[in-house]
Amino acid sequence: VSPGRPGRARSVCFIPSQEVLGEDKLMAILKERELKIYWGTATTGKPHVAYFVPMSKIADFLKAGCEVTILFADLHAYLDNMKAPWELLELRTRYYEHVIKAMLESIGVPLEKLKFVRGTDYQLSKEYTLDVYRLSSVVTQHDAKKAGAEVVKQVEHPLLSGLLYPGLQALDEEYLKVDAQFGGVDQRKIFTFAEKYLPSLGYAKRVHLMNPMVPGLTGSKMSSSEEDSKIDLLDRKEDVKKKLKKAFCEPGNVENNGVLSFIKHVLFPLKSEFVVLREEKWGGNKTYTAYEALEKDFAEQVVHPGDLKNSVEVALNKLLDPIREKFNCPELKKLSSAAYPTPSKAKPGEKGTKNSEPEDVVPSRLDMRVGKVISVEKHPDADSLYVEKIDVGEAEPRTVVSGLVHFVPKEQLQDRLVVLLCNLKPQKMRGVESQGMVLCASSVGEPRQVEPLDPPAGCCAGERVYVEGYEGGEPDEELKPKKKVFEKLQADFHISEDCVAQWKQRNFLTKLGTVSCKSLKGGSIS
Numbered sequence: 001v002s003p004g005r006p007g008r009a010r011s012v013c014f015i016p017s018q019e020v021l022g023e024d025k026l027m028a029i030l031k032e033r034e035l036k037i038y039w040g041t042a043t044t045g046k047p048h049v050a051y052f053v054p055m056s057k058i059a060d061f062l063k064a065g066c067e068v069t070i071l072f073a074d075l076h077a078y079l080d081n082m083k084a085p086w087e088l089l090e091l092r093t094r095y096y097e098h099v100i101k102a103m104l105e106s107i108g109v110p111l112e113k114l115k116f117v118r119g120t121d122y123q124l125s126k127e128y129t130l131d132v133y134r135l136s137s138v139v140t141q142h143d144a145k146k147a148g149a150e151v152v153k154q155v156e157h158p159l160l161s162g163l164l165y166p167g168l169q170a171l172d173e174e175y176l177k178v179d180a181q182f183g184g185v186d187q188r189k190i191f192t193f194a195e196k197y198l199p200s201l202g203y204a205k206r207v208h209l210m211n212p213m214v215p216g217l218t219g220s221k222m223s224s225s226e227e228d229s230k231i232d233l234l235d236r237k238e239d240v241k242k243k244l245k246k247a248f249c250e251p252g253n254v255e256n257n258g259v260l261s262f263i264k265h266v267l268f269p270l271k272s273e274f275v276v277l278r279e280e281k282w283g284g285n286k287t288y289t290a291y292e293a294l295e296k297d298f299a300e301q302v303v304h305p306g307d308l309k310n311s312v313e314v315a316l317n318k319l320l321d322p323i324r325e326k327f328n329c330p331e332l333k334k335l336s337s338a339a340y341p342t343p344s345k346a347k348p349g350e351k352g353t354k355n356s357e358p359e360d361v362v363p364s365r366l367d368m369r370v371g372k373v374i375s376v377e378k379h380p381d382a383d384s385l386y387v388e389k390i391d392v393g394e395a396e397p398r399t400v401v402s403g404l405v406h407f408v409p410k411e412q413l414q415d416r417l418v419v420l421l422c423n424l425k426p427q428k429m430r431g432v433e434s435q436g437m438v439l440c441a442s443s444v445g446e447p448r449q450v451e452p453l454d455p456p457a458g459c460c461a462g463e464r465v466y467v468e469g470y471e472g473g474e475p476d477e478e479l480k481p482k483k484k485v486f487e488k489l490q491a492d493f494h495i496s497e498d499c500v501a502q503w504k505q506r507n508f509l510t511k512l513g514t515v516s517c518k519s520l521k522g523g524s525i526s
Contacts, residue, residue, distance in 0.1 A: 040071035147193035170194035248393030248462030364473030393462015
């Protein structure tokens with residue numbers, strides 16, 4: 001849009017804004033003066049590469065002449081189910097300040113044109129606190145919970161702090177003296193909450209602009225709390241390679257494709273083009289200046305998933321190198337370690353000695369994924385074994401040997417979704433190397449019955465399967481047989497009376513719901 005008085009044109013570039021609430025008010029403001037807008041981020045988990053989406057938008061706002069404020073919402077980070085413990089709040093806020101500024105500099109945004117504010121600079125004032133009480137006297141519990149449903153961590157017994165969160169975000173619009181707030185489309189319910197309740201305190205309704213959310217590498221929302229879904233800004237090059245290798249990118253499938261979505265929402269807006277790197281025998285490099293052309297070629301399998309991932313790896317490392325370089329100094333390395341400390345496994349006063357406590361054996365160490373069985377054949381040298389090809393979202397399907405011949409007919413496995421344990425050490429089974437284990441429910445008594453675990457309907461190959469409460473954490477690259485991590489965890493695997501797979505009464509989950517079996521109540525899992 002380009003409204004403005006003669007000789008004083010103004011413009012705001014919505015690239016690629018998903019929605020605008022209050023467009024008429026926006027147009028009216030632009031006819032009179034420059035827009036004042038803010039973007040806020042709660043200082044919780046480490047910022048990841050999806051933050052480049054709002055950063056590129058902030059660059060657009062500055063080019064359009066807007067006055068832009070960036071809010072480091074430290075108090076919000078604490079209120080959101082204590083995602084940032086109080087003792088780490090100051091350290092994490094400082095970390096965010098450094099890393100967000102490094103991101104902005106890496107894409108050429110002049111920092112001197114931005115205003116940076118911490119939430120606790122004004123949110124602990126007498127006036128603001130009184131407004132929190134005033135707001136709490138008119139907001140219902142239902143509306144507060146609904147407003148935060150997409151943003152505040154949802155738990156069975158929510159804390160009061162999480163219900164306060166949307167109200168504080170609404171009040172920020174007034175106390176930052178802005179015309180508009182910018183955020184992800186997941187903030188929409190908080191934005192409509194603010195539009196409803198700010199006028200009840202005598203404050204003006206603001207404009208709200210939203211950008212699309214970047215799907216994670218597993219196909220779901222890219223999230224700081226889901227390790228496999230994201231690439232951190234300070235991830236090493238080898239970590240970037242490993243995460244992209246595991247990312248869901250099924251040949252020809254453009255739905256829930258985290259790699260394609262990253263190109264669309266991050267790389268294209270920043271560079272206006274994308275180069276697919278490939279050997280001459282496969283057609284050589286090809287430059288795309290429109291995302292739609294790339295998506296069309298991928299859908300028609302002109303572009304191979306392996307080439308796409310390699311090309312994203314190169315482009316992404318170019319963006320991350322300046323940030324890594326800035327943080328490669330003693331001061332910022334120390335800050336990073338202090339803000340996000342690794343849980344100590346040693347007793348007080350000990351550092352990895354032979355007297356250290358044993359390492360944690362937790363479900364997040366298992367790399368469990370949704371797999372789709374592409375083909376099933378009898379093992380050439382074993383009557384009780386199948387040899388399956390299973391797609392787990394990697395460039396090539398995995399070969400898996402399963403002892404299911406006497407329990408599951410071949411036609412029931414073909415094209416079925418299963419749960420595959422992907423980080424066992426590959427081992428040969430009667431001459432065929434097996435690269436994973438299909439997890440199955442087993443009956444307790446005789447005759448023995450076996451049923452493969454069923455992911456929720458609608459899941460895609462490569463989606464992460466996790467245990468409730470253990471969404472975070474990086475799986476081991478490979479489970480060491482001598483440490484028997486899987487065996488120790490498996491001892492507490494079982495099937496509930498509702499046929500749900502569980503570990504210590506905690507459900508196996510994907511982003512779409514619980515993992516179950518057909519009928520083996522009270523069974524074991526192996």
